[in-house]
Amino acid sequence: MSDDSNLIERFLEMLVAETGASQHTLSAYRTDLEQASMIAGGRLSSADRETLKNLPAHWRKLQNSTVARKSSSLRRFFGFLVEEGFRESDPSDALPKPALVRSLPKTLSHAEIALLFELIAEGLGREPVKSSVVRLSAILELLYGSGLRASELVGLQRSSITSDKPYLIIKGKGGKERLVPISQQARAAVHRWNEHVDPKEKWLFPSRTGHISRIRLFQIIREHAVKAGINPAKISPHVLRHAFATHLLEGGADLRALQTLLGHSDISTTQIYTHIDSARLVELVNKRHPLSQVNLAR
Template structure:
């Protein structure tokens, strides 16, 4: 194993042991570092400022958010190398610090959500009902009704669901446990699906090798969207999570409550939704403030 490959592995092991980094986070770091290693000819761990300064020339076609992530990955890696004594200086000050403009999250309209659930309801009214339809109902109730991440949903255990409790206990990013409220409608949908799952199964959504994968979940969601007449490119489990957040804010929820429901450790992550909250606040001022009822231009 080359020095780069060996030190990248040690760095990733540190992230797991010290920060509890998720599989998705580790995969992103690995990709960024391995690509940089290839660009530098396998000399990333010994690269000087001149070599590091050349890296951004390979990122010209990438979005600012991706460039910022790659720069962050490399800064953290070089900091690790210095701290662990693998090199004596940190060249990451040669990396760019692009202004990061966060794009608004993709979401779905209330009408599109209604179409998705209407098709499920029609399937549940059929006799005999198909197990795949019952599973689909449980999946959509949890993704849109509770805002679960894809990884959280596929990793749900049967023991996470109890019929008399209005919440789930799930493990989110960094293996942190959090409580997720679950509606009565979702409990019914999940309970109905549980009846189709062998009681010996550990997972709520099992497969032949464990639980269904995130890739299979994406496929299930997109297949259903196509049947409902919605462009599959518009939807994913994460888009349903965004729709959950967006529609809650439109209904009057505040950002702090949303932060808790989404499992964000930092409110700044939740603030991507402030465009919705701000619009609601403007409407409140324009239509609910006492001065808005007075005609001052007489």
């Protein structure tokens, strides 16, 4: 095994041990580093600034977001090499830092959220109540009511939520734990669903092989959107998380509190929601201000 191959493997092992990186994340890092190593003739780990300056020539046809990701992968790799004593200096300041235009996340209006829950209320009011409706009620209450990630929701154990505890401890990205408040309504929905789950089951939302997958969760949410008359292309578990954050901010939530609730390690990630709120305010002025009704081109 070459030095590059050996050090890349050690770097990936570090990511797993220290951050709990997913297989998808590891695969992306591996691809970026192995491609850079090939360009550097198998001597990436010992490359100098001049060598790194040649890399962008091979990235010319790539989008800014891809170049930014590759540069980030290499910076983290060289930081690891210096920290572990495999080299003395970090040449990664020679890598490009392309400007990125961060797109606003999709979200749902209050009216669209109301449609989702109204349909569930109708289903819960019928006799007999379908088990799928009870499960969907618990899912939506947790996704929109607490802002859980899809991976966090499907991995919930039955013992995670109890009627006497208004919160749960979630282990999110990188194995970091955070406290998530659970509303009384959500706890009631989960309690109803628990009555439909075999007490021997470990998972809150079980499947034949363990717990339901993120793909199945995605399908469940979109099927419900269609029944509620909402374009299924507009909705996903992550969109419900965005709606949770956006509507809290509109209601006056503090940005730091929102950062904690969402489990963002960096406040800059949370600040994207201020742009959503700003966009709403601009639209409000353009539509409602008296001058918007006046034709000034006379």
